[in-house]
Amino acid sequence: MKIKSVIVNTRKKTIEIETPKGILGLPFAKLRVRPTTRNRLATIYVDPELGRSAVTYRLASGQEDSVHIDAFLDYNRDPEFLRKISVHKLSLEAANAMKASGLSKHEVVRRLKTSPSQLYRLLDPTNDRKSIDEMLRLLSVLGYTVEWSVVKQAA
Secondary structure (H helix, E strand, O other), X not given: OOOOEEEEEOOOOEEEEEEOOEEEEEEHHHOXXXXXXXXXXXEEEEOHHHOOOEEEEEXXXXXXXXXXXXXXXXXXXXXXXXXXXXXXXXXXXXXXXHHHHOOOHHHHHHHHOOOHHHHHXXXXXXXXXXXXXXXXXXXXXXXXXXXXXXXXXXX
């Protein structure tokens, strides 16, 4: 996803980006290099060198940093982003479980009733185009269960 534009909202103390999904904000407090009243934001722009997937800003003191779109998506709890992160974590766990299980890949493919290429796709943590259901099936074949918990967030 690309960032269309960026603005600074000094009243809310946030950086706001416009994306195809709408406007997403990130408070100054979440930045690594934070602006203050004495060290204000001098410039901010959508960085073409980072594929328009990040904004780069410079403070009056000369300090500079970039913020990737993932920070905005994570802060705003974007459901699609959270799903991709969950699938990524399950993929890493599945790869570790595959090594620890002692089962051959052929045996896992047979139990899943799928193809070897599908197994490699499931084990690839960079591939986010798979379902959580598929990952749960794989982990089940490897002898693991996934437990979910619902926890109320602090205000």
